[in-house]
């Protein structure tokens with residue numbers, strides 16, 4: 001059986017695996033990426049937030065992405081069928097940092113990065129699936145990889161970065177899965193040719209159309225003329241729509257007063273995909289000889305588009321820590337990795353939960369939302385959830401609840 005030895009094995013070539021690979025390659029480490037699929041492959045997660053740009057830039061992947069002219073995203077807009085509107089402009093956020101990012105068809109986006117890595121000489125084995133891992137006490141691992149003909153080979157590594165996304169390879173193999181405390185939701189989504197796209201900002205603006213407190217529609221226009229449409233809502237509610245995925249999605253589009261006309265009569269580019277109960281968590285983010293990154297570690301909810309940002313944040317940080325450790329330094333993984341990542345996850349998790357209680361919607365749609373509050377929340381929505389000088393980061397839970405309560409009282413007084 002073929003056997004190779006590397007410093008670091010990376011499982012999965014999504015944004016998380018690519019950022020980790022880019023960093024480690026530039027440090028001169030001997031690495032290998034193993035990816036189950038051939039690229040391009042479809043994956044959901046198309047609206048980025050500015051924080052991830054820091055990571056693409058730092059690891060040298062920004063120029064290849066910029067060359068693709070993806071749709072620029074400068075903010076996020078929330079609307080309702082009753083005419084409520086809340087428009088966040090990342091240029092007006094509280095924290096320092098990027099004030100724009102992209103809306104991307106992920107098949108193209110992810111392949112751009114893996115093509116670039118291969119140009120640099122990074123070893124990426126496509127259509128190779130990790131099926132088993134065996135660790136020694138010192139963290140050295142032997143990973144069994146299977147190709148599409150069923151042939152197996154072994155990769156021996158000093159470290160594994162598990163960036164396998166929904167594959168959740170190490171959480172599955174090592175029994176690390178833990179139920180998430182985010183309310184359970186379902187989703188149905190597809191793409192259309194956006195042939196009735198209005199000119200200017202209205203046509204290209206990413207929008208969250210709030211159908212009711214727990215149900216919303218995303219509209220993510222791409223620079224290639226396609227648009228991504230997807231509903232998220234309670235599992236029972238989405239299940240209550242009958243028929244094929246096409247029929248369900250068409251019926252659900254009638255719920256959007258804002259967007260119905262724009263997308264009425266357009267064919268879906270693929271049969272709408274449905275996923276239930278997608279939030280995921282783990283008992284530990286690292287162990288002797290491995291780190292979990294991206295969706296293989298934690299996934300909250302699509303509502304504030306935090307997935308790719310956490311995927312790149314955790315990949316970049318774990319790659320830095322592994323480099324230091326392989327250079328002989330002692331790394332405190334508990335504080336330097338777990339505590340850091342979980343700080344950001346906990347901030348975002350408050351925003352996700354308070355979205356579904358309706359508290360954030362009260363704040364967003366208040367006609368006279370306070371400007372500095374809006375700027376501070378905008379920095380959170382841009383992904384700058386580690387900036388503790390931002391009161392809406394540092395005191396996230398208390399402040400969101402308090403401001404929602406004050407807003408509610410003001411509205412009751414005005415009624």
Ligand SMILES: Cc1cc2nc3c(=O)[nH]c(=O)nc-3n(C[C@H](O)[C@H](O)[C@H](O)COP(=O)(O)OP(=O)(O)OC[C@H]3O[C@@H](n4cnc5c(N)ncnc54)[C@H](O)[C@@H]3O)c2cc1C
Nearest residue numbers: 012014015016036045047130164165167294295302307308
């Ligand atoms: C409905 C929905 C909407 C979302 N919308 C957004 C959004 O707008 N913005 C956002 O940022 N995020 C969004 N997300 C989250 C986003 O999809 C993920 O957070 C992001 O793709 C994670 O990147 P990753 O690199 O960790 O994993 P992935 O991009 O999933 O990549 C993992 C790779 O690992 C490979 N793999 C899996 N198993 C194996 C194996 N056994 N061996 C080898 N390779 C393997 C897979 O083939 C895959 O290519 C959304 C999620 C959902 C459910």
